[in-house]
Amino acid sequence: MGRIIAIANQKGGVGKTTTAINLSACLAEKGQKVLAIDMDPQGNMSSGLGLDKDDIDKTIYDMIIGEAEIEEVIQRGTIENLDILPSNVDLSAVEIELIDVENKEFVVKNSVQKIRDQYDFIIIDCPPSLSLLTINSMTTADSVLVPIQCEYYALEGLSQLIHTVELVKDRLNSGLEIEGVVFTMFDARTNLSLQVVENVKDNLQQNIYKTIIPRNIRLAEAPSYGTPINQYDPRSAGAESYMRLAEEVIDKK
Ligand SMILES: Nc1ncnc2c1ncn2[C@@H]1O[C@H](COP(=O)(O)OP(=O)(O)OP(=O)(O)O)[C@@H](O)[C@H]1O
Numbered sequence: 001m002g003r004i005i006a007i008a009n010q011k012g013g014v015g016k017t018t019t020a021i022n023l024s025a026c027l028a029e030k031g032q033k034v035l036a037i038d039m040d041p042q043g044n045m046s047s048g049l050g051l052d053k054d055d056i057d058k059t060i061y062d063m064i065i066g067e068a069e070i071e072e073v074i075q076r077g078t079i080e081n082l083d084i085l086p087s088n089v090d091l092s093a094v095e096i097e098l099i100d101v102e103n104k105e106f107v108v109k110n111s112v113q114k115i116r117d118q119y120d121f122i123i124i125d126c127p128p129s130l131s132l133l134t135i136n137s138m139t140t141a142d143s144v145l146v147p148i149q150c151e152y153y154a155l156e157g158l159s160q161l162i163h164t165v166e167l168v169k170d171r172l173n174s175g176l177e178i179e180g181v182v183f184t185m186f187d188a189r190t191n192l193s194l195q196v197v198e199n200v201k202d203n204l205q206q207n208i209y210k211t212i213i214p215r216n217i218r219l220a221e222a223p224s225y226g227t228p229i230n231q232y233d234p235r236s237a238g239a240e241s242y243m244r245l246a247e248e249v250i251d252k253k
């Protein structure tokens with residue numbers, strides 16, 4: 001049965017989507033059957049994996065409001081072994097549409113259950129909030145992977161995120177775990193990056209991935225070509241690091 005990992009951190013711009021896109025693509029390159037779920041109305045994961053987010057017939061929004069079956073929304077064939085459940089700005093209306101819906105925390109889970117057997121990994125890109133969309137991601141997931149940007153305020157907001165995971169675990173999804181944290185945008189030229197890594201290691205009682213994602217311009221460029229890093233520049237430091245992260249995630253399964 002597929003392992004479902006939500007990539008979450010309510011802090012903006014820490015590398016959630018970059019990690020979701022490239023971890024998905026690297027797992028797929030390693031022969032794993034992957035579904036990438038875009039739970040962010042920004043739709044950056046969808047476009048970063050080659051879809052035109054403003055020209056998609058049905059999105060995850062249609063699935064959530066019950067207008068489409070999950071099978072109708074999944075996009076296949078852009079990248080080998082990698083299917084995508086796309087989103088776009090339509091998804092931003094969902095919080096309001098679900099207000100009176102019973103079991104609104106489980107809408108996504110109920111759809112994903114129908115297809116999870118078809119995949120080895122399901123990777124969910126969460127929006128930068130602790131909203132109903134993130135809660136739905138956490139009830140669907142087996143674990144939460146937290147990207148942490150190597151900058152001064154790295155730990156800010158992290159206790160809130162961990163608290164939310166604990167609440168979801170207590171009340172909605174008893175099997176939920178914190179998969180671990182992964183450092184992103186590490187800059188080897190500055191002492192600050194190193195200090196942040198040391199500080200987080202000393203203060204956070206969580207699994208920390210050995211792989212550290214460096215700040216790498218190729219990772220920032222790839223989305224504008226709609227390709228993941230392993231296709232855009234397989235020899236880049238960014239590609240090598242996400243391939244290593246994929247190996248660690250597979251080994252942990
Ligand atoms: N390792 C990296 N090296 C260089 N640039 C990076 C790296 N990781 C992410 N970026 C860039 O940093 C910006 C923020 O990254 P990303 O969109 O992945 O963060 P996010 O957490 O998903 O943001 P949001 O909270 O808005 O969803 C993007 O422009 C991205 O291209």
Ligand SMILES: [Mg+2]
Nearest residue numbers: 016017040044
């Ligand atoms: Mg994002």
